Amino acid sequence: MFFASDNGLGASDRIMAAIAAANDGSACLAYGRDDGTARVERLLSDLFEREVGVFMVTTGTAANGLALSTLTPPWGIVLCHDESHVMEDECCGPEFFTGGAKLVGIRGPGAKITPEALEATIASLGRRVPHNAPIHALSLTQSTELGLVYSVAEVTALSAIAKANGAGVHMDGARFANAVAALGCSPAEITWKAGVDVLSFGTTKNGALACEAIVYFDPARGAEMVRRRMRAGHLLSKHRFLAAQMEAFLADDHWLDLARHANAMAARLAEGLATVPGVRLPIQPQANGLFPIMPDAMVEALKAEGAVFYPWSDKGLADADKARKGETMMRLVTSFATRGQDVERFVAVARGAASAASAA
Incomplete structure (x- = not known):
């Protein structure tokens, strides 16, 4: 991932x-x-x-x-x-x-x-x-x-x-x-x-x-x-x-085929994360990067399962959209080589973390 x-x-x-x-x-x-x-x-x-x-x-x-x-x-x-x-x-x-x-x-x-x-x-x-x-x-x-x-x-x-x-x-x-x-x-x-x-x-x-x-x-x-x-x-x-x-x-047009795949993987990842409780997408991705705001516990759960991604500054967002206490905006970037199964697993781990938080 x-x-x-x-x-x-x-x-x-x-x-x-x-x-x-x-x-x-x-x-x-x-x-x-x-x-x-x-x-x-x-x-x-x-x-x-x-x-x-x-x-x-x-x-x-x-x-x-x-x-x-x-x-x-x-x-x-x-x-x-x-x-x-x-x-x-x-x-x-x-x-x-x-x-x-x-x-x-x-x-x-x-x-x-x-x-x-x-x-x-x-x-x-x-x-x-x-x-x-x-x-x-x-x-x-x-x-x-x-x-x-x-x-x-x-x-x-x-x-x-x-x-x-x-x-x-x-x-x-x-x-x-x-x-x-x-x-x-x-x-x-x-x-x-x-x-x-x-x-x-x-x-x-x-x-x-x-x-x-x-x-x-x-x-x-x-x-x-x-x-x-x-x-x-x-x-x-x-x-x-x-x-x-x-x-x-x-x-x-190899360059466009590679880019279309990366963009499609980002759209698929955004679509999946939009259904996960606790995840906010203040910016809808147009290319191959997305910037969800996620609960910190979910971020840690994803990293524990091997996901690799970075925190990102939310200064470019409107104040109402910025990360709140216990949340962080993350950067997820897809590429020409991103696999669909990795997208699905990332969403599944995020959903599992959301379920565990609601049950706690």
């Missing part, structure tokens, strides 16, 4: 087979000059319905930080949600890669930024030259840290506000596949057609071994990434192993 993260359950068989095939001993030019990388660049251009600039790296932290470094100078501001990964989980990586740009967090329910909150934050920031830092970028997390998905209309509205204020738009798509699967839209519709300039296209959380792509919807905007990536130490000499992962990920 592993629900700690979608990073923890290995890689898909197809992707592992592709990595093995790339290791067949044949000679291959290094540093991204291999045929596989060229094929991936064409595949991503086809996927996004336009020519794109593609730069593959091994981690989402590198993808986010490097992408933002091309949108803002060291003296700029990056707007993001105050619970976003770039703000809370990357150990000042964006500040490091940008050379010191300031992250300004914006609060919003479900870890989503609203147009009203974005406009209010922009209005609150000083414009005195040279004393105040200028806004250069907006970073959106898709899907969010609380399992919600920005709609096409929401991304379009937020991008329009950012661009009206001279800011570029970055999308942290560590779970981009889960969002696209949930929305049922095309990748183009939720990115450049909605105003996104650069996407961190994640694969690692969705069945790859270690591969993320920085995707520029105007290749000229990412021209300097050729050297930025090398300078940062994130250009692999054996780049073909990244390309092999991405090519297998994209082939035959």
Whole structure:
């Protein structure tokens, strides 16, 4: 019953087979000059319905930080949600890669930024030259840290506000596949057609071994990434192993099949927990993460049966929805490899704990 993260359950068989095939001993030019990388660049251009600039790296932290470094100078501001990964989980990586740009967090329910909150934050920031830092970028997390998905209309509205204020738009798509699967839209519709300039296209959380792509919807905007990536130490000499992962990920919509399974397992888990007395679901999952509020005794019973999951902050909830005394909000994340029997067992153990509490 592993629900700690979608990073923890290995890689898909197809992707592992592709990595093995790339290791067949044949000679291959290094540093991204291999045929596989060229094929991936064409595949991503086809996927996004336009020519794109593609730069593959091994981690989402590198993808986010490097992408933002091309949108803002060291003296700029990056707007993001105050619970976003770039703000809370990357150990000042964006500040490091940008050379010191300031992250300004914006609060919003479900870890989503609203147009009203974005406009209010922009209005609150000083414009005195040279004393105040200028806004250069907006970073959106898709899907969010609380399992919600920005709609096409929401991304379009937020991008329009950012661009009206001279800011570029970055999308942290560590779970981009889960969002696209949930929305049922095309990748183009939720990115450049909605105003996104650069996407961190994640694969690692969705069945790859270690591969993320920085995707520029105007290749000229990412021209300097050729050297930025090398300078940062994130250009692999054996780049073909990244390309092999991405090519297998994209082939035959494998990436969407993996994400649909993860999303379906989350929906099934939420449906089951909704019937368990004492469990509250203040946020209905839209992707592959859910955040139930559970009695502490139930949490301990689940852990005793081998369930692995984490407590989570409820600061993004309305006050009426927050955890009460004797309760904790937990994070449960499903993946491409989550098994239905583990979902059913988790719900059964939770129900048993609820029955034991009522009988006590």
